[in-house]
Amino acid sequence: MSGVKKILYIVPHRPGRSPGQRFRFEQYFGFLKNNGYDYEISYIINESDDADFYSKSKYFQKFRILLKSFFHRLKDLKRASDFDIIFIYREAFMLGTTFFERRLRKSKAKIILDFDDAIWLNDVSEGNNNLAWLKNSMKTSEIAGLSDMVFVGNSFLADFALRNNQNVKIVPTTIDTSVYKKISKIKKDNRICIGWTGSLTTMKHLQLAVPFLKKIKEKYGDKVYFKVISDIPFYSDEVEFNFSKWSKEKEIADLCEFDIGIMPLPDDEWAKGKCGFKGLQYMALEIPAIMSPVGVNTEIIENCVNGYLACENEEWVKKLSLLIDSEELRKKFGANGRKTVEEKYSFESQKNKYLSYFGELVK
Numbered sequence: 001m002s003g004v005k006k007i008l009y010i011v012p013h014r015p016g017r018s019p020g021q022r023f024r025f026e027q028y029f030g031f032l033k034n035n036g037y038d039y040e041i042s043y044i045i046n047e048s049d050d051a052d053f054y055s056k057s058k059y060f061q062k063f064r065i066l067l068k069s070f071f072h073r074l075k076d077l078k079r080a081s082d083f084d085i086i087f088i089y090r091e092a093f094m095l096g097t098t099f100f101e102r103r104l105r106k107s108k109a110k111i112i113l114d115f116d117d118a119i120w121l122n123d124v125s126e127g128n129n130n131l132a133w134l135k136n137s138m139k140t141s142e143i144a145g146l147s148d149m150v151f152v153g154n155s156f157l158a159d160f161a162l163r164n165n166q167n168v169k170i171v172p173t174t175i176d177t178s179v180y181k182k183i184s185k186i187k188k189d190n191r192i193c194i195g196w197t198g199s200l201t202t203m204k205h206l207q208l209a210v211p212f213l214k215k216i217k218e219k220y221g222d223k224v225y226f227k228v229i230s231d232i233p234f235y236s237d238e239v240e241f242n243f244s245k246w247s248k249e250k251e252i253a254d255l256c257e258f259d260i261g262i263m264p265l266p267d268d269e270w271a272k273g274k275c276g277f278k279g280l281q282y283m284a285l286e287i288p289a290i291m292s293p294v295g296v297n298t299e300i301i302e303n304c305v306n307g308y309l310a311c312e313n314e315e316w317v318k319k320l321s322l323l324i325d326s327e328e329l330r331k332k333f334g335a336n337g338r339k340t341v342e343e344k345y346s347f348e349s350q351k352n353k354y355l356s357y358f359g360e361l362v363k
Contacts, residue, residue, distance in 0.1 A: 152169070169357050208265070
C-alpha cells in the first residue's frame with residue numbers, strides 16, 4: 001500500500017504484558033493502522049524471562065537476558081533505516097548506556113521517546129535494587145536530547161523533558177472506554193470492598209494504606225473487606241487482604257468487585273511523575289476513587305465532585321467512611337468519574353491529537 005509510514009516500537013515487554021505499554025500506545029495500534037501507519041514491535045523480555053528478570057537473585061539468568069537483549073537490539077540497529085519512525089518507550093536497553101539510542105539517531109528514521117514515570121530517578125524494582133548501580137541518572141536527559149519528539153504523561157515530566165528537547169507533547173495515559181465498562185456483579189453479601197490494583201514495583205505504596213485501613217476495619221468490622229489485584233499477594237500483620245492474581249483476561253471483572261478504589265502515594269519526586277493510572281481505571285469503571293493529592297492526581301480529581309483527595313490517615317478514614325456509609329455518594333462519584341475519563345483521559349478523546357503528532361514528524 002503506497003504512502004504507508006512504518007513505525008518500529010522499541011519496548012521492554014511483549015504486547016499485553018505492561019500496563020504502561022498497553023495504555024500509552026498499544027491501544028492506538030489499530031487506529032494508527034487505519035490511518036496510514038504500519039508497525040512492528042521489538043521487545044526484549046519474553047514471558048519465560050519475567051520471573052528471572054524481577055527475582056531478587058538469579059544473576060546468571062539475568063546476565064543471559066542481558067546478553068540476548070544486546071544482540072536483539074543490534075538487529076534493530078541494522079534495520080532502523082527501513083522505518084519512518086522509531087518509537088522508544090523509556091529506553092532501548094536496560095543498562096545505563098545510550099549506545100543504541102545514539103546509533104538509532106544516525107538512521108533515517110525520526111525518533112520519539114515516550115515515558116510516563118520520573119525514570120531519571122532510577123526507581124527500580126525490589127528484585128533489582130542491588131543492581132541499581134548499573135543505571136545512569138543522566139540517561140533519560142540524553143535520550144530526550146537525541147529524540148525528534150518526546151511524549152510524556154503529565155506536566156511534571158514535561159518540565160523535565162523540556163530541559164533537553166523543545167518538542168515535548170503531553171500525552172495522558174488513556175483508557176479505552178469502549179472496553180472498560182462497568183460489570184454489575186451479584187455479591188453474596190452486602191460487604192463493601194475497598195480495593196487496590198498495581199504491580200510488584202508499586203506495591204510499596206500500598207503499605208501507606210495499612211494504618212488507615214486498619215482503623216476502617218476496627219470501625220466497620222465485617223461490613224468491609226480489602227482486595228489486592230497484582231502479580232503477587234500483599235501481606236500485612238495488621239490487615240488482611242484478599243488477593244486476585246492479575247490477568248488481562250479477567251482484569252475488568254476483578255476490578256468491578258471494588259466498591260471503592262484507593263491510590264495512596266508518598267509526596268516525593270517519583271510519585272509526582274506518576275500519571276494517575278490506577279485512579280483512571282477505577283473511574284472508567286464507575287468505581288469511586290480516593291487518591292493522594294500528589295502530581296497529576298490533583299488534575300484528575302475534582303475533590304468532592306468525581307472523587308476524593310486524601311492526605312493524612314485521619315482524612316483517609318473520614319472520606320472512606322463517607323463512601324462506605326452512602327451508596328448514593330458512591331454512585332455519584334462513580335458516574336462523575338466515568339464522565340471525566342470519557343472527556344479527558346479516554347482513547348476516544350485523545351486519538352486524533354495522538355495521530356497528529358506522528359503526522360508532524362513525517363509530513
